[in-house]
Amino acid sequence: MTLPFFNPVTAVLLIPIWSAALLAILPGYRVTARLNVVASLATFLSALSLFVVERPSPGPYVLIDDLNIVFIVLNTFVGFTTSIFSASYIAHELETGRLTPAYLRFYHAMYQTMMFGMNLAFVSNNIGLMWVAVELATLTTVLMVGIYRTHAALEAAWKYFILGSVGIALALFGTILVYMAARPVMGEGQDGMVWTLLVERAANFDAALLNVAFVFLFLGYGTKVGLAPLHAWLPDAHAEGPTPISAVLSGLLLNVALYALLRFKILLAANPASIAPGPLMVTMGLVSLIFAAFMLYRRRDIKRLFAYSSIEHMGIIVFAFGMGGPLANFAGLLHMVMHSLTKSAIFYAVGHISQIKGTQRISRIRGLTVTHPALGWGLVVGVVAIAGLPPLGIFMSEFLVVSSTFARQPLLAIVLVFGLLLAFGALTLRLTSVAFGEPRGSTASAEASYIPMFAHLALVLGAGVYLPAPLVVWFQHVAQLLG
């Protein structure tokens, strides 16, 4: 089906960037917060229309295939729900005076610019353009992490900026090396950067150069994914920025970097002489999982706790994609979607909780289910989901990861299960203290919008109980693509 005057790809890119410009100019908090929601909804609907509208054929800059549609739709959906959450969250920040109207305008404009950057990274067919887009998305989040201008926020933003830039610099070096490896085959110029053309002819590339390139790309984009030795920016950035940004950082930005990594993994898989990226990804994934699981026990700050939980889950996802094969890839993809939905739902709950209680320290929060039933139980469901209990979606994807690993590498599966149990223990420990028991701290009523949180949790529950057949077929197809 084709529609005149409507191109979903351009819409996905242009709506955010236009609204960013508009939001930068418009005064007045109520109008801009609503406009932010409307723009995010429009972007989401355009992304959905990619399913029905005829896809553009891959050009030198834009590519839409089965792999990135999943990412784009997930991205715009979480972007949309977060904008709803953000409207109610930011209203409260304005009341308490933590943010001024001028910063708010800046915040909304940056929010849309970030969405633009992430969408651009997903649709780009050009490895250089993809790099630029990831860089843009990172820069905007750096600015938003530092928005409160407190000591801790500035330190977090600075650390994030420095580590993120070093990561992105290494990724650029890797990108240049890929071009160098491709040049003898592809000739000079544009073609050497176009991903679809590269994959077609990757078999003839210089394998040694490609290997080195992948190491740089893995370290570079891996920094953004938040893999263990390179994760240092992540807990700080999550803990100190505004909570809507923690939600999109965990739910979306990590996925963007992961997506870039997956594209290069496919590229390497097309070259038989190069190293298999699998073992590298498996190792880093497991290290992240175990490391984060141990770190979960020592957290005293509730947002930091869930930031480490993100590291843990990105570890599982990278592990699954590293194992490869149809089943593990399927599980990795499902886990990524489930993690994005659950983690952002958790951050929505945590955002309102920390606003009510006026603190992020876990020891000062008690008995939430008594004082704030909706928030408290929302958090309980979210944490139960993220800990991987049935019948929620993450249980299913974790089960698939574990069972596919048991079939092929039983020893690795033992390590994996150990990490999962460890993390499970830490999360239940913290959850019981926060959600149950004698209430502590302020009991002021919450002016929260519960819709985004419960919508996400409903989706996660739904996916755990029943996955629609077309979705399964789609994911299976994508898993095949990933090799």
Place this chain on the structure above:
Amino acid sequence: MHSLAFDVSHTLAGGLVLISLMMLYQDRLYSLLNVFALHALVLSLSVAWQAFIQDAPHLYVTAIIALVFKAIVIPVALHRIVKQLGIHRDIESAVGIGPTMLAGMGLVALSLVLMLRVTSDADPLAREDLAFALSVVLLGLLVMVTRRNAVSQVVGFMSLENGLVLAATGAKGMPLVVEISVAFSILIAFIVIGIFLFRIRERFDSVDVSALDDFRGERR
């Protein structure tokens, strides 16, 4: 015998590595900034030479950007900031000069061994350029790691980016994305200088990053 084209680009790229090493032992902010300006100047010469021998006029733009922004505007701006903040005293480096220099030499050796080995099929010009570029990148990283001062970390990061530009221009015919990334690097520099330094100053009366570490929040 090598051609003149090879010799000149080799000299310039090697010069960049040498200046990167010089950066490692500067113990005053002003002199670090001066060395960085020299670094950017040599980079712009090197890029211009590549533009000439590759017959790629768009690279002249990159050269001019490097010359104007990195060699003149940013060092001058940083000079003024350093003066205003009154932090032209010694740089507090985390590691002593001796070990830093040794580490730097090790990194150069490492990158030469690595790049020359894996690019044995590529044409010699690009191959040595790439090896030098990786050295510059790694040395930039080392500068960032060994300095505690926010300004010198930014300088380290920008010298790292110079290495990336060197690599990108050495890769013959790499499309326009180079310019976009160069524009981006300048943007980063401005954001850092404009927003962070002044805000950090506002909050801490210092741009020493170790002052920030006191507020880590969890390590109590």
